[in-house]
Amino acid sequence: MAAKGLADKVRETQVWKSIFRHGPPDNARNRAAVVAGNVFLHLHPIKLKKSGVQLGYTWCMGGLTFFIFLALTVSGVLLMFYYRPTAEYAFNDIIALREHVPLGIMREIHRWGAHAMVITTWLHMFRVFMTGSYKPPREFNWGVGVILLVLTLLLSFTGYLLPWDQLAIWAITVGANMAKATPFLGHGGPGASLAQIGDFVLVSDKNDVRFQLLAGRFVGEPALLRFYILHCVFIPLVVGTLIAVHFWRVRKDGGISAPL
Amino acid sequence: MSEARQSLNRREFFSYLTVAWVAFGAACGGMLSLAFRYSYPNVNFEPEMEFIAGTPDMYEEGVDERYKNGMGVWMVKLEGKLFALSNICTHLGCIPNWLPAELKFKCPCHGSGYYMSGINFEGPAPRPLERYAINLTPEGKIKVDKTKVYRWEKGQWDHPNSYLEV
Amino acid sequence: MRELINWIADPIRSFPIVCVLFYLMMKYYRVVGSKKFLYVALAVIIPTAVWFAADPNFFTILILPDNIPIIILLVLVGYLTWFSLHKAAINDERIEQGLGPVEGTPENREKVWCWPNLVYTELFAIIAATSFLIVWAILFKAPLEEPANPTWAPNPAKAPWYFLGLQEMLVYFDPWMAGVVLPGVVVVGLIAIPYIDTNPKGNGYYTIAERPVAQWGFQFGWLVLWIYLIIVGTFLRGPNWTFYGPFEYWDYHKVVAEYNVNLSEFMWIKWLNTAMPENMFVREILGILLSLAYMIVLPPLTAATKYGKMMIEKVGQMRYYIFVVLLLLMMSLPIKMVLRWLFSLKYIVALPELELNL
């Protein structure tokens, strides 16, 4: 009784009221107000079709993807406190994260989270395909989703280099060598040997897309820095923006799909 | 308001807007292209992959080992051709030795053997040694470029940059 | 038994088997989608999995920390594939009976409050996911190998697991195809799906019967060409990217008999019994013609068939041709695989002078 009285008292304070402008969500009006009045929740519609909340229908993969993205952002920011993207320190800092930094599973959370995000993204796409949810009016949002999927893979790929161990540099070397084979843009790709005027070499290992990606001819310190920036700043910004577009369109295109 | 004036107005409107958008687009394009150019550094801190290997008259018929330790290259003069042979065994990446008495390269790790030309003939090596690009500078000096690799099994040993006629 | 499985697992044999299984699954999805089938399948799969894991060689690969996500993926994909077949089977049966899909029933179309229904669902998912992630993180350390050493490459040097499908493609295609063109086609193709698939049915509910082409095409690419290749790349490729059976020890010295021959060599040496011409385009003329025929002549030919005409009528010329071209590009991979296995064919077009090998 007393507890309840206290809760009510808190609810009546000016502070509480200034933050939450509605009563407890136990009636229609307040349920609507909760969702509409909260900046985080207002992504949701106030009411939605029942199938949209059924796990058997949605698998919740999209939501999980977004949540894992947030978890990765937080854990990634925390990792950045202890990690220096330089050839001298990168590896040692990873060791440090494992050996003496408090909460020694931060890197594990980030890494497994990254893998989980790849999986949930794929399965999200799989579900959306299975329910035919890309069909009009959601064609554009499917496209945004595909790009987000590619960016998710790129995020994971750029992060792969940062531990600066053998696994990292050789996986990235294998990956970057594919860029080398880009037709006309990579020096090992079709047509590169034709792009030459006299002794002016238009496509060489010093100016092709792989060089741009790695800031060098091999995976070296400049590549580490570049991947770090891509991983921590550039791609997350793009992904964040596209997620906003994606969500906006989900709402504008009629929420979670259902039979017409 | 007469027809003529209205159309003139429209033309005027059209031209200002065109100029504005074209200029704006060009400027943005320019700025973006600068950002693109920014991604290519002007200097490079990577290790040297090119070196000057003296002059052609420095070499006698056979295998020259003077650049083996520093640059990982054997300079081989064979049948009027001078080429730069990689010293990395194609089996597991050990470093073979040149045995002048037996006229062959022999890898001490697993016994791969190569002829003077670099072609494998014994042991587990799956393919011949690689050759590097070799050129003559205007000063008449030999320039070896290790970034360009020529492989026999790809038929690249006929490439004019894979050897030097001497 | 183990040797038999090792023998079967080789892509030469396992790929056709997987294709057949895929065909059976899609054809008899109503059987596969039944609960009974699930129980039977589980009864078979779980002991088999345990038996697999009991092998020391397979176990070593299995519990590599970086392979854990693949196991999770496999479990989820397996279950969710069955689950979606299950839902589709139910819906298709209802549709046949004229009832419409489950999702369309009035009780499922009822509007419900977001709070607490959806918000709580999400909250539960978040809590569950967080817990799962933390447990995962505690149980398995993130992998860390020797410090980076640019002078010594580990063998095998593998890309991250989600790109292993692409790396597996490298066996059959040069990097410009496997690493650039085909992935590009995948992305473009995926984005193009809603614009090609104009079938208005199957929007918002599970069904296979109402959209067979889309289902067969997508599922083949997703399950066979993507997931299966990742499995091969992860578990069945060892040092030197040589094939190793699941129970086989990764012996660095393993050699497989493999010597591949270009189409042009077949043509000039074997069939025409003459030396290879000097000019590279003359030399590769057959391959070039065949490739062009595959991409340019084949689509109009298919358009002339019964199915082709039917489809063009439905979706129009433009969509049809884009669809066929994408399909052909997708099918180029299995075709090249089969050619490699049957004829030891290296390149259809071999123009190393231009780095243009196909």
Add this chain to the structure above:
Amino acid sequence: MKKLEPGMAYDTNKLNKIFAFLSVLFLMITVWVFLDDYIRPWKAVQLEAMQIKKQKLQAKLEEAEKEINKDKLESLKKKMAEAEKVVAERRKEIRKVEKEQTVVQKKLKAETILNGTLNSQVAAYTFKYEQAQLKNKSNKAVIFAKLKENKKLFAESKDRMKEYQFQKKALFKKKEKLQKEVLSIEREIKSMTTTRDLIAKAVEKTKMGPIFALRNSPLIDYLDPTLKIEQIVLDNITDDRYFQHVPRVDRCITCHTFIDQPGYEDQPNPHKTHPNLDLMVGKDSPHPMKSTGCTTCHGGEGHRVNDFTSVAHWPQNEEQKKEWIEKYDWHEPHRIPSPMLKVSQTEASCVKCHQGVEFIPGATVLNEGRRNIEKYGCYGCHKIEGWEHKRMPGPSLQKIASKIDKEFFKNWVWDPKSFNPHAMMPRFFGQSNNSQPKHMVKNVAEVNAMAEFIWDKSKAYKPFMKYTGGDVERGKELTAQVGCMGCHGVQGMEEISDKIGAYAGPYLYGTGSKVDPDWLVSWLKKPDHYQEDTIMPSFRLTDREVNDIAAYLMTLRNKKFEGYRFEEMDKEARDSILMGYLSAFDTEEGARAKLAKMSDRERTLELGYRSVGKYGCYSCHNIDGFEGRAPIGPELTHEGSKPLTQFGFGLQKQVEHTRDGWIKAHLLDPRRWDIGIDKPFKDLTRMPNFYLTEREAETMTVAIIGQVNEKIPLKGVKRLNANEKIVEDGMKVVNKFNCIGCHQIDGYRGDILAKYEDDLNEGPPRLNGEGHRVQLDWFHYFLDNVYPIRPWLKVRMPSYNLTDKERNTIVTMFQYKAEQKALVDRSKVVDWQPGEKEAAWKLWEEMACASCHTAGFNNDDPSAPNLYFARRRLRPSWIKKWLYDPQAILPGTLMPNFWVDGESTSPDILGGDPERQIDALTKLMYDFGTEKLPTKNTNYWSKQ
């Protein structure tokens, strides 16, 4: 006002206009950004360099063109036409060969495929068989059979391959043979024109055509530019970034394009070739550009390229400064810790990598500066790391009372140069900051007190010999001949003294006014009797010789100085100075009480003690009571890195406001900083005045600014290997005892040889490859038991007061310097062939060896060493080398060469084979040589 559409705040037209205006502005700014980024000063320099290169290449091209024999080329071309006709007639045959070639080509290709397949089969079956063996499978026999079969097939295929390859080669040769006329002429033409063609190609590259413009145009100048920043990354030389050392990057070569390429010596900077390519920057020099860089020696900001000043270029002189201001808008670089060194001071940088060595070959100025530092003993008062092993620069004062008198001492201390113009002792008094009477009176008190104090501390010493008078002329001659002048200048022989420039010992000036003759004879006879650790050696002089030399030295007088009477101490002044000391830690009253308790003598001694400490006399002289006291001056180890703000320039506006400017000014007149500044007596600058010459100060400045705190990584510094370390340790001992004052060691020093310019053979022997010449045990013995070797020499090898360790160090130094084994087994040298010994004696006779090496063979005066002792002394391999060509070892030696150009003068002995003859003579010397070493009682010039 115009009426707007409803819902509009602005007129759309107007908006469009503003939009257009801003966009155009934005576009213009974009262009500006491009230009700003694109136009860089170094590009202009590189374009200029390209022009220069072009000119040079064109000149070369013309030269190459000239070298081609035009007529020959013409005729070759004519011949070519004929040859082509000849070859054309063989068209049919050639075509036939070509057809055959196609067939073989096909066979080869088909075989290659088969071979490859079989090869992979063999490899796979090998593995399978191994596995089957390992697991003992039932089918291993089957696999083995297959393996065998495949191996067989593979071997067969391989043979066929070889066969086809052979055919291919044969056909190729056949074809070549059919075309041989054309091919050979082609080859000839090519060989004639290769050089020219290559240069022509290079000239082509320097042309600025459209491709050049495209390559270097903005935006795409990342593809493959020709104008670009060039850099050298020095992993072994680092920049100190205080938290971290990072590899240094030098981009100087961006503008100094040709610095490492010979052929541009005539160009102005920055296009000039380095003036000393053999030592610096050159590819084969010990300091190649890629590992040494530029700023390592020159200093400055090597990683900057965009502005002449920011690089921290520094002008050599006012003239250059003016030129740079005009040309490059130069100004003093700000906020740069170490700007470039002036070109004349670049050698300063050698020190940071070449540590722990006495002498750096090629660093002339630096070596001179370091020699001057040693001469004036800067390291006595100023600690310099790496100089710790040096002796105290001044003589010990522990027994001074027996050597000179107090009056002399005071006058000397007051002004050393007034007694001896060559004195190395600097002057403390009568300087610009202490010449006022109020200071003079206190200085006089201090000098008096110091004398009292030092005399009080001085231990008793009694000379063991009495001066009995001698022949002045003979004395003078002995002084000149015996070798004194290797270490001392001598009054009365100024010209030759100046030439030698010796400084290890004091210049003997006015000696007669200074010392007591009994002390002098004792000192000359046995220097370590007076001072145990002296480096003054004994020349084993007879009593007569000693007296003669003393007689001469006693004639050297400085009458004027003798006439000086030093002022008496002003006791008030003394007390007032003492009060200053005492009150430093006490109240005025307390100090007064303390002073009052002291007796007059105690006060004087106290002031003496305090003054010795104040002026730091103990830093250069051993004085009892000051053992273990730190030297008086600030440490100079890192003087070259001292921030400029830590140098006090006082009011000396005319002094250049740089590190080297301050140091040089300071060396020339250390007291100048006090000028115009009011300081109490006790705070006056005390660094004494050495009255250095401009040159001395300049060279010492170079040596001092080289003392930087830059930490060059171990890989970057010159690391002495084990041999070099031993040599360096030896050189330290050699320097300590000033052996190089007389002996030239492999071309280094040998100061006294200046006296023997007319005939070097009269001077002390030059030690070229001495470690090869002599046996180690002999050398070790000789250093302790000096005996005359060369009968004609008047100059004497003295006996040094060496410890056993020092002797060993010297001996091993020579051994390692000449890269020799420790010993040669003497017993194995003589191994006569039949008739060889007789032949050797015959040669001995024919060459008349005994006419010079008379000792033991006839009674003539010897004019060459006694060969009986050669067995113990010389190594056989050296004897051979020496006999073969003495001039090659000692240019100018009197030893004749009997085998000029390998031709024997006695062709009938031993077949005239020089090698066998020399061998025989060497054996002969070993054969008759004695095992005994000479002792004190030996007659060196007789047969043993």
